[in-house]
Amino acid sequence: MNLLEIFLWMIPLLLLIGGVGLLAHKTATWYRGVYGATGLVCLFGLVVGVAGLVAEQPPLELVLPLGLPWSHAHFRLDHLTAFFMVVVNLGGAAASLFAMGYGLHEPHPRRILPLYPCFLAAMNLVLVVDDAYSFLLAWECMSLTSWGLVLVEHRIASNRQAAFLYLSMAGFGTMMLLFLFGVLAGQAGDFSFAAFRLNSAGNVNGFLVLFLVLLGAGSKAGLFPLHVWLPLAHPAAPSHVSALMSGVMTKVAVYAALRIIFDLNAHVQWQWSVPVLIIAGITAFIGVLYAIMQHDIKRLLAYHTVENIGIIFLGIGLAMAFRANHQFVGASVAITAALLHTLNHSLFKSLLFLGSGAVLHATGERDIEKLGGLIHRMPVTAFFFLVGSAAISALPPLNGFVSEWLIFQAMMVSPHLPQPLMKFLIPCVGALLALAAALAAACFVKAFGVTFLGRPRSPQAAQAVETDGFSLSAMAVLATLCILIGIFPVTVVDLLQPVSQLLVGVHLPPHSGELAPFTLLPFGSEGSSYDGFLIMLFMLVASTLTAWSVKRFACGVTKRGDAWDCGQPDPSPMTQYTAGSFSQPIRRVFGSVWFYAREKVDMPLPGETRAASFKVTMLDPAWEGLIAPLGQGIGWLSERFNVLHFLSIRQYLFLVFTTLILFLLMVAQWS
Amino acid sequence: MAYGYDISHLLSASVLVFSFLLLFQGRMFGLLNMFVMQAVCLSLTVASQAHFQNAPHLYVTAAIALFFKAGIIPYSLRRIIIRLGIYRDIETIFGVGLTLVVGVALTCLAIMTVMPLAHAQELSAREDLAFALSVILMGMLMMITRKNAISQIVGFMSLENGLVLAATGVRGMPLVVEFSVAFSILIAFFVFGLFVFRIRESFDSVEIHVMEQYRGEKQ
Numbered sequence: 001m002n003l004l005e006i007f008l009w010m011i012p013l014l015l016l017i018g019g020v021g022l023l024a025h026k027t028a029t030w031y032r033g034v035y036g037a038t039g040l041v042c043l044f045g046l047v048v049g050v051a052g053l054v055a056e057q058p059p060l061e062l063v064l065p066l067g068l069p070w071s072h073a074h075f076r077l078d079h080l081t082a083f084f085m086v087v088v089n090l091g092g093a094a095a096s097l098f099a100m101g102y103g104l105h106e107p108h109p110r111r112i113l114p115l116y117p118c119f120l121a122a123m124n125l126v127l128v129v130d131d132a133y134s135f136l137l138a139w140e141c142m143s144l145t146s147w148g149l150v151l152v153e154h155r156i157a158s159n160r161q162a163a164f165l166y167l168s169m170a171g172f173g174t175m176m177l178l179f180l181f182g183v184l185a186g187q188a189g190d191f192s193f194a195a196f197r198l199n200s201a202g203n204v205n206g207f208l209v210l211f212l213v214l215l216g217a218g219s220k221a222g223l224f225p226l227h228v229w230l231p232l233a234h235p236a237a238p239s240h241v242s243a244l245m246s247g248v249m250t251k252v253a254v255y256a257a258l259r260i261i262f263d264l265n266a267h268v269q270w271q272w273s274v275p276v277l278i279i280a281g282i283t284a285f286i287g288v289l290y291a292i293m294q295h296d297i298k299r300l301l302a303y304h305t306v307e308n309i310g311i312i313f314l315g316i317g318l319a320m321a322f323r324a325n326h327q328f329v330g331a332s333v334a335i336t337a338a339l340l341h342t343l344n345h346s347l348f349k350s351l352l353f354l355g356s357g358a359v360l361h362a363t364g365e366r367d368i369e370k371l372g373g374l375i376h377r378m379p380v381t382a383f384f385f386l387v388g389s390a391a392i393s394a395l396p397p398l399n400g401f402v403s404e405w406l407i408f409q410a411m412m413v414s415p416h417l418p419q420p421l422m423k424f425l426i427p428c429v430g431a432l433l434a435l436a437a438a439l440a441a442a443c444f445v446k447a448f449g450v451t452f453l454g455r456p457r458s459p460q461a462a463q464a465v466e467t468d469g470f471s472l473s474a475m476a477v478l479a480t481l482c483i484l485i486g487i488f489p490v491t492v493v494d495l496l497q498p499v500s501q502l503l504v505g506v507h508l509p510p511h512s513g514e515l516a517p518f519t520l521l522p523f524g525s526e527g528s529s530y531d532g533f534l535i536m537l538f539m540l541v542a543s544t545l546t547a548w549s550v551k552r553f554a555c556g557v558t559k560r561g562d563a564w565d566c567g568q569p570d571p572s573p574m575t576q577y578t579a580g581s582f583s584q585p586i587r588r589v590f591g592s593v594w595f596y597a598r599e600k601v602d603m604p605l606p607g608e609t610r611a612a613s614f615k616v617t618m619l620d621p622a623w624e625g626l627i628a629p630l631g632q633g634i635g636w637l638s639e640r641f642n643v644l645h646f647l648s649i650r651q652y653l654f655l656v657f658t659t660l661i662l663f664l665l666m667v668a669q670w671s
Numbered sequence: 672m673a674y675g676y677d678i679s680h681l682l683s684a685s686v687l688v689f690s691f692l693l694l695f696q697g698r699m700f701g702l703l704n705m706f707v708m709q710a711v712c713l714s715l716t717v718a719s720q721a722h723f724q725n726a727p728h729l730y731v732t733a734a735i736a737l738f739f740k741a742g743i744i745p746y747s748l749r750r751i752i753i754r755l756g757i758y759r760d761i762e763t764i765f766g767v768g769l770t771l772v773v774g775v776a777l778t779c780l781a782i783m784t785v786m787p788l789a790h791a792q793e794l795s796a797r798e799d800l801a802f803a804l805s806v807i808l809m810g811m812l813m814m815i816t817r818k819n820a821i822s823q824i825v826g827f828m829s830l831e832n833g834l835v836l837a838a839t840g841v842r843g844m845p846l847v848v849e850f851s852v853a854f855s856i857l858i859a860f861f862v863f864g865l866f867v868f869r870i871r872e873s874f875d876s877v878e879i880h881v882m883e884q885y886r887g888e889k890q
Binding site: 656657661 | 764811814818
């Protein structure tokens, strides 16, 4: 049995666990058993993925007599698939471990159990299939199972609305992919990916394919303005599923984009990268702006997923531009950065969602305005959340910094591109990315500070207790990986090189480690370098020295005072700095333009006894500009066609008859 | 055989002629008689095809057509008409003359569509297809232009005659398809017949425009 055959056994195994989940009794043992088994299978898939990534062999292929009778199901395992297997199953294993503790506290655990393993099975299946029919089938299974998971708490009206929006967007995305495969198959009508690789779609069709990828995979990944479902649906699911949807499912969409853009539709033109770069830049920027306005912690994290998807697609767009211009080193750096950020984001976004799940379980609150002071009640969760926050804010020596640094490195060589448009566009997009990175840091200062620091703003926050051991160990694993990848990026970057070879045709030279073993040198020894290990060492030494000298030369006694006191002991925690006040300056600078944010102060006159009020209204540009008019348009059309429901039998027959006559006339005309 | 083509051509053309006569008929029993004649012609056509194509299973099809279309269905319809007491003239939406003109136009369209298409097929199959398509279109025309539920059933049955004609004109039509078509027609007939009685019970009429007034949705 080769790796592919071993891997394929995972799918029926996961489905079987899903079936067991359907029969599960209402006991902790059953819940733990199902989640634990899922986690074990994911671990197994992770091992297979790593093995596939390091193996130096041609792609493994397999044809099984499943699916349509005239075109069997094709499977294929190459380095790209192997890499995404690592991403998916790492996230799956961590979420399952977390769920062994957290999943017991859910109000309706048995609604999750059957769908959860099937969701993971569908995501794994998307990665290995090698023909359009199976791909769409697996893709749609992934959408449907995750839709079911969003609907777990279906008695809450907002969840139902989120699930409906998600289902419509997922249906739209799959339809776009269907058209896309139609374009790729062309006249020949062979729907296996092997045939797509041999065909050349040509310029016009190639661009059409790219456009459809941005609509189809982009709507699943959360590219602006098709992201509207994401911040509603991801938080509506249970937290470990949110972690999977945000951390892993969006990555499967990235996989689809990479597979189609670089592998199936191989002749990339430089012009095609322009829309990708622009959309990615706007997505990154506006995603973080949305996030900063949010006070619901899970929704905030979901908007950050939009931002990070923008960053990943920025790397993809850069790689397209460089590859089309035969600047292979730049292309390799850009695609490596995109892949590394995919892995990194899956790690820290899962970590943060799991952390928010722990907070949600401990306090029952998602609104950070009602939290605070949790660092005293939940110190371990707070530490892991801090690691995740620092990682997503791209602080060295953590992993988020490495991938964003690599993207900026790729941007630095963009002046070598021959087209003036690209020379102008890429720095502009780079500025947007820099702004987004800075705003992300601000946003996580808010998220961590308001949630964990200060005094509790509600009795629930004051009585929170630390979460269980399973949940903590899952977060510990993810946090450790975030730190390790940040400190030793060279190992991971070298592991990614076969994928880069596959996608852009070149790979970076392996790091020999002669000068310094852990130094990342994307452009060889002449270019800039980054050594996470050294930076960590410096930070450790410097902070230890500082702490020691403060202790030594200043007051040696540790004193504890009340938080947020400022010398004025005030009994009400409402006097603290709030999330709303933190984000107000940024809202005033950017929000008035992008979100049409308006503040309304209603101050009672002297003598009046009513309360003063302060209201902020904001409009969502994607919703107001695209989705709402679209919905109204569809509603208007349906109103017009509603008449058709009330015709008589003869009128219906007449409709059928005239349509038939019309078609016959067309046939007679053309033949 | 030289005359084989002529015979089958003549027979299938006569099926088409009866379609015109169906459109022309103004009375219930006349309509039924014409339908019987069309079914007989159809069964003769199928039998001749069976003979000339050396396809013995088509004899079964011919027997089915003769038994159901020329026997049971017209007989049952006749009983329905007598029991419901609807002997009077059939109202058409627009006049008989205009309907016949549209019928001719439909036949032209069918010929124009099929003739250039099927040039790879042998001559008789091609013309059979054209006749069949005309019969189908004319059946639909009849369903649209007649106001009475019984004549709509007859229109549907004659449409189905066209389908059988099309199916037998081409070589290699499996018997199972014949059976399933015949069976589904029978079911459809039962459903229609049941509905006609139910409608009569509820509305005291089988004129379609009378039923439309009772539809709750229509404002």
